[in-house]
Amino acid sequence: MNFYLTEEQQLIRDTARRIAREVVAPRAPELDDTGIYPEDIFQVYKETGLLGLGFPEELGGSGAGIFGLALAIEEIAKVDNACALILLLTRLSTSAILKAGTEEQKRKYCAGTARGELRGAFGLTEPGAGSDSANIATRAVRKGxxxxxxxxxxxxxxxSVADFFLVAAKTDPGAGSRGFSVFIVDRDTPGFRVGRxxxxxxxxGVPTCELIFEEARVPAHNLVGRENEGFKLIMWNLNSVRPCVAARGVGTAEGAIQxxxxxxxxxxxxxxxxxxxxAIQMMIAEVAMHIEASRLLTYQAALLVDEGKADRExxxxxxxxKAFATETAVEACDKALQIMGGLGYMHESLTERFYRDARQLTIVEGTSQVQRLIIARAVKDNLLNWY
Ligand SMILES: Cc1cc2nc3c(=O)[nH]c(=O)nc-3n(C[C@H](O)[C@H](O)[C@H](O)COP(=O)(O)OP(=O)(O)OC[C@H]3O[C@@H](n4cnc5c(N)ncnc54)[C@H](O)[C@@H]3O)c2cc1C
Known part of the structure; x- marks a missing residue:
């Protein structure tokens, strides 16, 4: 695979790097201390077109694809993980709509996100079902x-800042993963509210909250794709964003070890x-190897997604x-903290925040164990043909 960046990709990387250094880095400690969503940084992303990287031009984006988005995410994650997540959310909340949505849904939610007029969030996990996502209990019943x-x-x-939510619910609870559907839920939907x-x-810098549906009335035209065919779609959504989570890992590892x-x-x-x-050099060399390997896996994954290959194959x-790059982030932050000694453990050093942020990455959007289950399944199914 060819990973030489085109002029356009270099421009994306350089723009994101400049924003990371000049806009995000100075604000990052305060975001960590206050937990207040950085509206100012969102506006900079909007003005510079970073929110539209993952969308085609006809939907208000720049057509840079998941590869372009991953490049930008890597740069921002070198200085702050929450601000990298803001970019990732542009596709986590819309990939299923891009894949299976109606033209109207794409024009409203994808183009709205690309232009920074709307913000989306992704609602799959429930108190009773995380990794075992086919087991969700949220119910959707058609009435008129x-x-x-x-x-x-x-x-x-x-x-807490989203205008719409991509939500998975059961339309046929007895049918396991075959009774699963995906909906767009607008924030002002009657019977819906954001909880604690x-x-x-x-x-x-990016708050996480509950979503509460108390007989929420979602228009039938907000169904994404077909009723009862949502499980594959939600997996596609997660798969296609894995390179972006991986890019958060690569950037975090690079920022911490540097x-x-x-x-x-x-x-x-x-x-x-x-x-x-x-002894210090050995730690640095170990992390450097893992970062370079992570970046290769991440870019390969991004190219695959942009070729439409986010399926089971x-x-x-x-x-x-996802697994390798996010585990590398945890390793890099751990080693960076160790290299810094006592100072590394203190709130005044970057490594303390980086370590706490990195620990999120091996859990979200499919834990490291779940990624290994997927890899092992592929080996069992002979999808990795090494001979
Ligand atoms: C900061 C943060 C942000 C998040 N944002 C979102 C979001 O925007 N949208 C959303 O939908 N969710 C979100 N999540 C939820 C996240 O995706 C889940 O936490 C994750 O999928 C794991 O689910 P769980 O917490 O229920 O753990 P469980 O599924 O209960 O797993 C617990 C542990 O057991 C392991 N495990 C489970 N099953 C197996 C198995 N079969 N074999 C081996 N090990 C197994 C897991 O790897 C994990 O280590 C977020 C989580 C965090 C922490």
Whole structure:
């Protein structure tokens, strides 16, 4: 695969890098301390076109695809993970609509997101079903021109600022994953409300909240794709965004280890800079190898998605990128903190925030264990043909 960036891709990377350094980095510690969503940074993304990277030109985007979006996410994650998540949410809440939505749904929700006029969130997880997502209990019953939704979703990123929600519900509860449908729920839907906000370990700049459906009345034209065929669609949605989660991992790892390397150059112990000690060099080399491998897996995954290969036949490559890059982020933050010594553990150092933020990545959008289940299934099914 060819990973030489085109001029357009270099421009995306350079623009995102500039925004990361000049706009996001100075605000990041405050976002972490206050947990207030950064409206100002969202506006900068809007003005510079970063919100439209993952959308085709006819829907108000720039047509840079998941590859272009992943490049931007990697740059922003080098300085702040929550602000990288804001970019990721543009596709987490819309990929299913792009794939199976009506023209009207695409024009309203995809184009609205690309232009920064609307914000979406993704509602799959429930108190009783996370990894086992086929087991959700939220129910949707058709009544005339509406579906009546009842249930609760939890840990939904960006819910407090979202205008619409891509939501999975059961339309045929007895049919397992075959009784599953996907809906767009507008924020002002009667019977729907955003519930309590979580207190969490990191990624404070993007709040996570409950979604509460108490006989919420969703217009039937907000069904995405076909009734009872939503499970594959929601998996497609998750698969197609895996390169973006992976890119958050790559950027976080790069940002954390670079910070520790800069420190190790100037910190003296036993008469020489920390970076001259072999034990420190081994840690840095280990992380450097894993970052480069992560980036290759991530770019490969992004290219596959942009070629329309986010299906079961290719899901394992997307899972490898997600699991490897996010685990590398945790490893890099852990090693960076260790290299910094006591200072690394203190709130005044970047590594303390980076470590807390990185721990989110191996859980969200399919845990590391779930990614391994997908990879193992592909091996069992002979999809990885090594001979
Ligand atoms: C900060 C944050 C933001 C989030 N944002 C969103 C969002 O925007 N939208 C959304 O829908 N969800 C969101 N989530 C939810 C997230 O996707 C789930 O937490 C995740 O899928 C895991 O589900 P669970 O928490 O129920 O864990 P469980 O499914 O209960 O799993 C618990 C542990 O058991 C392991 N496990 C489970 N089953 C198996 C198995 N068969 N084999 C081996 N190990 C297994 C898991 O890997 C995990 O380690 C968010 C979560 C967090 C923490």
């Amino acid at each position: 021109n509406e579906y009546i939704l009842t249930g609760t979703k939890c840990y939904i990123s960006g819910a 906000e979580d207190r969490k370990m990191g990624v404070h 910070y520790a390397v800069d420190y190790a150059r100037q910190r003296q112990t036993f008469g020489q800079p920390l970076i001259e000690h072999q 290719h899901a394992h490559f997307l899972s490898m990128a």
